Amino acid sequence: MKQYFTSESVTEGHPDKLCDLISDSILDECLKQDKESRVAVETFAAGNTITIAGQITSVAELNVENLVRKVIKEIGYDNEKLDMDYRTCKIDVNITKQSPDIAMGVDTGGAGDQGIMFGYASNETENYMPLAIDTAHKLAKRLAEVRKEKIIPYLRPDGKVQVTVEYENDKPKRIETILISTQHNDGISQEQIKEDIKENVINYIVPKTMIDENTKIYVNPTGRFVIGGPLGDTGLTGRKIIVDTYGGYARHGGGAFSGKDASKVDRSAAYMLRHIAKNIVANGYADKCEIQVSYAIGMKEPLSIYINTFGTGKKSDEELVNLIKEKFDLTPNGIIEYLNLKEPIYTKTTNYGHFGKDGLPWEQIINF
16 A cells, blocks of 8 residues: 655754754753753744743853854854845844742752653664655755855755655655755746756755656745745744654654753653654664653653554553653653753754754663
């Protein structure tokens, strides 16, 4: 039986990802100076204006405006007529301290909020991610590389990628469709953009074995993408949660990641569940695995643990739940200590997915 599944990724210049990176950069700067920092920062981008609001409890001394301009410059926004200019943009800051009502529960080791979190892994790729989102991330990252390295010098920071994978009997067989929308300078022909993207991005990333004469490739299907970034569309922290996780292939609890320190289980528990799911698959207990936990604000232990191996488990789901309970401390403090989440690592996670990357503690494979 044939099935088709599509996932999306975006470049670091997408307005939502600009906001995610600003929020995570503020978080990392706080953690560099004070590992006990409590941070929940949201960023909003519209036109040539950045608005930052949220709560920070920390002894860190921040120059938020300088930090924000540095991030915008690194991404490549330097033209307010096309997207945004790091030199002239307006920056509004409204940051207060964490609510004492929340701090009451967190200070004693409880969860920073109630909620549900999911983790997922599959053996269909080497990094245990679904193929569609993994390929989309690699293409989006390559778009930024060819822009910054001047391989395709007329590209601008904003961009999106969509990949459709054909499955046969639940196994990825080929890529059905690749859709790339990339911002560019004015005066570049559609034909040149498509030719350059195909040669320097698609052919560079996608294995020849996964593309055939029936694979559909679309580049800038509207025919023009000059106005982009926050000038073309507003940006907001936490609006790309499916891009950040599994591309829609697995469920999502609804909580965003960026701008939150690890006491927020929205982030830390999702990282821990990815680690556990990946290791269940990597250790041969299942071909694919999805895990859910739930928390109550101020309480240490999760209220529930659920696992689904979709009929691929070598052990029963009940046995695997018991194994998880024996092996892992799923209290917020236990997760933070196990994954060493008080370090300033979060800007490494912001773009091209929080999962499937080398060097992140939740991606480490262990024996259990």
